[in-house]
Amino acid sequence: MKTIATISILSLAWLSQSAWAQTTTTPSTIAQTNPHQLHIQSWHLKNGAKVLLVERHALPIVDINVAFDAGSRRDDAQKIGVANFAGSLMDMGAGKWNEEDIRRLSSDWAVTVSSFSDTEQAGIRIRSLSQPQTLQDALKLGQTILSRPTYPQTVLTREQDRAVLGWKQNQTDPQFLSSQAMTRLNYPQHPYGYWAQENEASIRAIKRQDLLDFHHRYFRPSTAVVSIVGDINRSQAQKIATELLADLPQQKLKLPNIAAVPLHKGQTTHIHHPASQTHLDLSLPVISRDDVDYFALLIGNYTLGAGGFDSLLMKELRDNRGFTYGAYSHFNPMAQKGTFSIGLSTQAANAPEALKVTKQVLADYIAQGPTEAQLQQAKNNIIGGFPMRFDTNNKLLGWLSTIGFYQLPLDYLDTYPQKVQALTTEQIRDAWQRRLKVEDLNVVTVGQSLKQ
Incomplete structure (x- = not known):
């Protein structure tokens, strides 16, 4: 199963300006001796999402990353692997588009979207030309993938088959076995070590409804960090962030802190x-x-x-x-x-x-x-x-x-x-x-x- 899946994208109409943000912009402090200074603008939307922007106008390109506190550390200890599937399969079917639709339309527009999941985060990445119509199309698909993934059963079953095959192959790889065993020593009960507890049974136990439930619970604007780099200004970035998160559940989510790591040393x-x-x-x-x-x-x-x-x-x-x-x-x-x-x-x-x-x-x-x-x-x-x-x-x-x-x-x-x-x-x-x-x-x- 892919951890970070890269697919091309497609279409949207220019963003409406609903839900204006609280507009405290804090520029980065620039050291006088640093010739490679950056100006990072940062503010929060009313729904709690954090936005960071660096304007770069040399090339007509916009790169966007939307990350949520929805990595594998948020898995249920009794059902490990749900977070990884929920994050990485978002771009394999969303809204009215199936997997093939997304590939076909994205190729037409020559823009890309990636859904990803790792230990601490999950979300999407978007790359597009800054030309208005192209960016509109890219954001439309990005918003749909982010807010309305369908997790088709056929895709889930296929990716489970691939994950099981990969897991079996990894059981013969010395480096994988070493990494797995070390993770079990370092994080025997901690969420950072959940991936090392996966096996064929745990992979097969994941149901489509588990993915839908996980997505609904953890993909909330209040935990989102929207990072944008490229050929846009603050006003455009405000619209992009607002629109991308508009169709997600807006209720703020208070997540429990991740537990400190107890040390199991000298083993x-x-x-x-x-x-x-x-x-x-x-x-x-x-x-x-x-x-x-x-x-x-x-x-x-x-x-x-x-x-x-x-x-x-x-x-x-x-x-x-x-x-x-x-x-x-x-x-x-x-x-x-x-x-x-x-x-x-x-x-x-x-x-x-x-x-x-x-x-x-x-x-x-x-x-x-x-x-x-x-x-x-x-x-x-x-x-x-x-x-x-x-x-x-x-x-x-x-x-x-x-x-x-x-x-x-x-x-x-x-x-x-x-x-x-x-x-x-x-x-x-x-x-x-x-x-x-x-x-x-x-x-x-x-x-x-x-x-x-």
């Missing part, structure tokens, strides 16, 4: 697999989007394992030992604690030593932190390449949606380089020593017997 799991390579994962929930140590952890990680061939893990495990083609470390910040992870694959005979060396590299880095030269290299790479992270409408749209959904400051992108530049080796070492211990990390190995 080890080995899964036997006949592959010649053994996959190693080390991981633990550590970081949230609003974490006070966010920059110290993420920027420090460049030196450890995110800096490609320059990283300590790559140098020791690949260059010095020849254990692997690649080793990485990664932070995945979420609303509640997301993971810090280290991963690599190696020959089965090398797996025990590779695991030992990996732990030692991490322990040494936690104890010592980066050198001044290593930190400067990280800063040069991250700050120098930072404008490339939002040099297209699509990239900027992703950032805008993240800022809106996680309630980050509007000047987040403007101040990012300064926050990176201000970091010291002492701050990074202090954060890593406080937040990470090698013995706390959960360990999953998938391969032949791991003889220590």
